[in-house]
Amino acid sequence: MNPQSGNQVDVLIVGAGFGGIGQAYALRNHGLSIRVIDSLHDVGGTWLTNVYPGATSDTESFVYRFSWDKDDLQAYPWSRRYLKQPEILEYLRHFVEKHDLRKYMQFNTEMLFAAWNEDSGLWEVRVNNGETYWARYFIPAMGQLSKVNLPSIPGIANFHGLITHSSHWDRDIDLTNKRVGVIGCGASGVQIITAIAPQVASLTAFIRHPQFTVRSNDKPVNHQHRDWVNENYDRIWEQIKNSITSFGFYEPNRPFMSVGPERRQQLLEDLWNNGNGIKIHV
Incomplete structure (x- = not known):
């Protein structure tokens, strides 16, 4: 050819x-x-x-x-x-x-x-x-999430309930008052579990290794925050381009253990209250 x-x-x-x-x-x-x-x-x-x-x-x-x-x-x-x-x-x-x-x-x-x-x-x-x-x-530019990863689960062919995958969710499924099992507790698993918990009859999460989940502190954006972001966008993007993670927040270069226990505790409390697990990781 x-x-x-x-x-x-x-x-x-x-x-x-x-x-x-x-x-x-x-x-x-x-x-x-x-x-x-x-x-x-x-x-x-x-x-x-x-x-x-x-x-x-x-x-x-x-x-x-x-x-x-x-x-x-x-x-x-x-x-x-x-x-x-x-x-x-x-x-x-x-x-x-x-x-x-x-x-x-x-x-x-x-x-x-x-x-x-x-x-x-x-x-x-x-x-x-x-x-x-x-x-x-x-x-x-396919990204890392373009293919479904279906686990090989013994006996799954004999399961008579509804099965759907997070990456190709069946929009017609109604989970109201249903018994639901979620396999996996990564990002999508955590989001699904927290979203459907109020509407299902029972919910079981099957997890290979326990995950530590940090609160996101998600909330509506008010005008004051939007105005602040708009006024500081140039500085924000400059910080992103010169950062390690490119997530738009300040990345300290001081070792965590270089400060005393009271200061470490306060830092962790502040991070927890602010939300965003990546900040805590960094």
Whole structure:
């Protein structure tokens, strides 16, 4: 197969979530032909498929957005300290429409094969509809959550109840007054458990290793906080770009054990009351 037998583009981006959208935006004015393909039916990536109860960002709302759209940073609404899935998806759709990025995108198109072709000096990428793309620049932006990981559980084929996975949640399932078991207690497991607990008849969490869960202190955003963020965005982004975690908060470089026990206790109390487990980890 040679480049004449397929679609030639300068840039092929695989994935239309945050990463793919951001790459398309960054490259759109460089005189390059761009194609973004995604196996899903629309933009959003993980925020299109992860619709389980309680699906929430672990990054605070004021930095879980594209930094280069200064107008949106000042004006686009965000309702809570941590965005829920519907609000994140709506933001991504808004960004794509605002910057006319949909024209680059082709959906329901899954990458099956990708390899560098020495003879042509191009990337050869085959997709599920039989087409082949040839690209000078190949940008995989699928993220780490694009495939379902189904555990091999003995006897699961004989289970007669309803089964759904967090990454492909069945929207038609009604858990009201049901007996529910949740396997796993990572980020999605914790969010599901806390969201459905008030409505189910009983809830059992199956956990291989106990997890220590820190409160998020999620809450609606008031005007005073939004005004403060808007006034300090330049400093916030500068701090993010020069930080280790890029989560938008101050990262101390003083060892925890370098202060006395009373000060350590106060630091932990302050972190707990503020919420955000990543701050405590850092």
